[in-house]
Amino acid sequence: MARRPRIEIAGYYHIINRGVEQRVIFKEASDYEYFEELMCFYMKSFGITLHNYCLMSNHYHLLIEITQENLSKFMRQLNMNYAIYFNKKYKRVGHLWQGRFKSWYVTDEAYLYTLMCYIEQNPLKANMVTELKEYPYSSYHYFLNYKEIPECLKNAWITQQHKEDAQAIEAFLTHPVDNGQLQELKKASSLIEAPNLDKKPNIQKLETVFKDIVDIKERNKQMLKAIKQGYSQHMIAKVLGISQQAVYGVLKRNRV
Numbered sequence: 001m002a003r004r005p006r007i008e009i010a011g012y013y014h015i016i017n018r019g020v021e022q023r024v025i026f027k028e029a030s031d032y033e034y035f036e037e038l039m040c041f042y043m044k045s046f047g048i049t050l051h052n053y054c055l056m057s058n059h060y061h062l063l064i065e066i067t068q069e070n071l072s073k074f075m076r077q078l079n080m081n082y083a084i085y086f087n088k089k090y091k092r093v094g095h096l097w098q099g100r101f102k103s104w105y106v107t108d109e110a111y112l113y114t115l116m117c118y119i120e121q122n123p124l125k126a127n128m129v130t131e132l133k134e135y136p137y138s139s140y141h142y143f144l145n146y147k148e149i150p151e152c153l154k155n156a157w158i159t160q161q162h163k164e165d166a167q168a169i170e171a172f173l174t175h176p177v178d179n180g181q182l183q184e185l186k187k188a189s190s191l192i193e194a195p196n197l198d199k200k201p202n203i204q205k206l207e208t209v210f211k212d213i214v215d216i217k218e219r220n221k222q223m224l225k226a227i228k229q230g231y232s233q234h235m236i237a238k239v240l241g242i243s244q245q246a247v248y249g250v251l252k253r254n255r256v
Helices: 029-046 071-089 109-120 157-162 166-173 179-188 203-210 216-228 233-240 244-253
Strands: 011-018 049-055 059-066 102-105
Touching: 011 071, 011 109, 029 049, 029 059, 029 071, 049 109, 049 157, 059 071, 059 109, 109 157, 109 166, 109 179, 157 166, 203 216, 203 233, 216 233, 216 244, 233 244
Parallel strands: none
Antiparallel strands: 011 059, 011 102, 049 059
């Protein structure tokens, strides 16, 4: 059965990707560093904001923010180019990644703040370090050294909110994470996938749906239905003559 395409709406996403059969994907320091270079390069190329990241030996976590429907394209470039590098370096063939990456749409601030702590605390929970600042392959140690922060983290939420206040950053990101609460928040988040693979969204049909609607509430109701049917934010915005950000605002308020 063919995979259903993802519907990508603007906002924050928690991304996880693992090595096939949970195998190691970062063997040496140079592997971590090359992945970081690729990650930052493609973040800039696709206009994506990186908020937090953590690279573990057999998987990685990203907390990113998109404004365009380009998440899958970004991930394809990142994963493909790292796999080419890794397979060539270690003289191996075959898949490096365990299927498609997993992504969760961040629905509210509670989920966002919990995720920031959860992602940064991975090395500590895995007993790889005794203090988070000792781990070199996450965003945490960069946040504590504002003058050395890389370009791709300069617009991160932590950077924008706390700047050089290392004490505030440490207090925030070391706050204990309630795993039960995290799971509940994850369940409430929206990983939206298109319900029909073979039915291509038809702009003429969409125009007919919205043609005689003058009531804002009814318009928003139909907008939500259109998203679930596979129409993109861009197409809906075009038909309605409004900005894509306005469409996203409706989706966000209704947590679609």
